[in-house]
Ligand SMILES: [Ca+2]
């Protein structure tokens with residue numbers, strides 16, 4: 001594929017997808033080569049000021065418990081139209097957001113899994129069940145190990161890891177409810 005490039009004082013602007021090698025020759029005959037690969041930008045792009053968007057895992061993290069469907073939509077900026085679906089793929093248009101819900105692009109079906117803080121079992125509420133699931137996950141009970149998206153909901157201090165600090169915060173929050 002032919003690659004069109006515009007060079008302007010060190011800035012290279014790609015005009016199409018493809019790859020090429022740029023060779024630069026200096027006045028004293030030094031040669032430098034640079035291989036450039038241009039890929040089309042992901043055509044599904046979302047961002048949020050409130051939630052963390054993990055574009056590698058395709059997770060939307062740290063959604064507060066009790067976030068409603070409309071609040072959630074209001075806090076997502078996307079470049080395409082999207083739907084929210086439950087874990088069975090059923091479209092959602094009301095109620096609270098639950099761990100395991102997905103945001104799905106209407107353009108290409110690409111999706112992001114949603115993790116709601118404190119909601120370890122994916123029912124959208126925080127209660128003793130979540131505390132129990134947290135404890136079983138913490139002691140690594142093989143029967144009750146949570147998958148990645150549900151385990152992410154246990155990181156309630158939002159530092160990227162699940163440990164005793166999160167356990168303490170969950171229990172404390174539960175006791176204060
Ligand atoms: Ca729950």
Ligand SMILES: [Ca+2]
Pocket residue numbers: 154155156157158159160161162163165166
């Ligand atoms: Ca944590």
